[in-house]
Amino acid sequence: AFSSGVKTVTVTGGAGQISYSLLLRIASGAFLGPDQRIRLKILDLPFMQDSLKGVQMELHDCAFETLDEVIVTDDLTTAFKDTDYCFLVGSKPRGPGMERGDLLKDNGKIFVGVGQAINDNASRDCKTIVVGNPANTNCLICAHYAKDIAKKNFTAMTRLDHNRAAAQLALKANTNVSNVKKVAVWGNHSPTMFPDIKNTTINGKAARSVVDTKWETEHFIPVVQQRGAAIIKARK
Ligand SMILES: NC(=O)c1ccc[n+]([C@@H]2O[C@H](COP(=O)([O-])OP(=O)(O)OC[C@H]3O[C@@H](n4cnc5c(N)ncnc54)[C@H](O)[C@@H]3O)[C@@H](O)[C@H]2O)c1
Known part of the structure; x- marks a missing residue:
């Protein structure tokens, strides 16, 4: 029997490599257990929306009973509205010749916006894990901008x-x-x-x-x- 209530899980960078393995596990119940229904919200950049629709089609085709709804979007508010759990994967990977500092300049900005969107939209006890590198610095930035959410609810995947x-x-x-x-x-x-x-x-x-x-x-x-x-x- 399913427990009452649907939990909302947000994944950013949903059209990328890491999310491709991650989304299936969240949707199948490997994350919150086989009794918990999930609303999955998947965010990526505007030019990745076609690819994201493909991911949505594949998730529908899995016919997981745990998966109540799959929403794909490029809008931060839609992605984080009332969310309970966030996996922040979306970030720019390090290109040839790039130093960590260059990466941080680009990715740091992403986590300012995401932190604010979590603050403005997410459930007040929302839990966040930052995957996009440099994960712990991005996590610090995100937690700082999500100022009304307890710091203990943020972690980086190291x-x-x-x-x-x-x-x-x-x-x-x-x-x-x-x-x-x-x-x-x-x-x-x-x-x-x-x-x-x-x-x-x-x-x-x-x-x-x-x-x-x-x-x-x-x-x-x-x-x-x-x-x-x-x-x-x-x-x-
Ligand atoms: N912490 C860890 O243990 C760990 C392990 C593996 C990968 N990573 C990191 O995870 C990140 C993703 O890796 P990947 O291989 O999936 O890369 P990827 O390039 O395949 O995917 C990244 C996705 O993020 C999207 N994206 C970029 N900026 C975005 C934004 N502002 N909002 C939403 N989406 C955005 C891209 O369009 C792309 O679809 C990288 O930073 C990588 O270093 C961390």
Whole structure:
């Protein structure tokens, strides 16, 4: 039986690569469970509306019982009106030769407008996750402009950096990753990101008593920072 009430979920950048995998999971119930009906609102730029209609057609064709309605739009107010959950994926990807700073100049502006639209339209306890990079800085901008919504309702998806750090520690200690706890990452998803093991434990012991400083500074930190580039190079 479905729980009463429909939850509204907004996804920005809905015509892009990441959203293509994400939308299906939200619509199928993998996000809010099989008993929760969902109204999905998908935003992208005006010139992406044809592509977005294709995504809408595919979602209709899935015939998910969890999916009450699919609204596609290029209008911020329509996208965020009464929304309960926001996935902010829409942003400009980094082009050849672009630095993080250039990316931030373009993408920062997007998150000013989106933050204001959330503030003006969304449910007062709306939860937001920022995916578009640099995710944590964009999240800070968004939360700042959504000034009437509690800051604790905003988070940035930096899980990949966290997971990379936890996995390297597990490999080094020859243990399962579930035994690695309290890994922190600081900074943007970029080569300056800093994996922090100050409070980390491995099998209940302080990580720094399990791994030595030389390995931490000369291997662990650069490997985690440069992992994305290393994978692209290896898979070419
Ligand atoms: N945080 C993470 O772990 C993580 C993981 C993967 C990707 N990303 C980031 O997610 C973002 C999207 O990646 P992608 O591969 O889907 O890129 P993409 O280029 O395929 O898709 C981005 C979409 O956003 C749209 N868009 C751009 N500006 C917009 C705006 N102002 N409003 C609404 N939509 C807008 C584009 O038209 C495009 O359809 C990138 O910034 C990427 O770096 C983050």
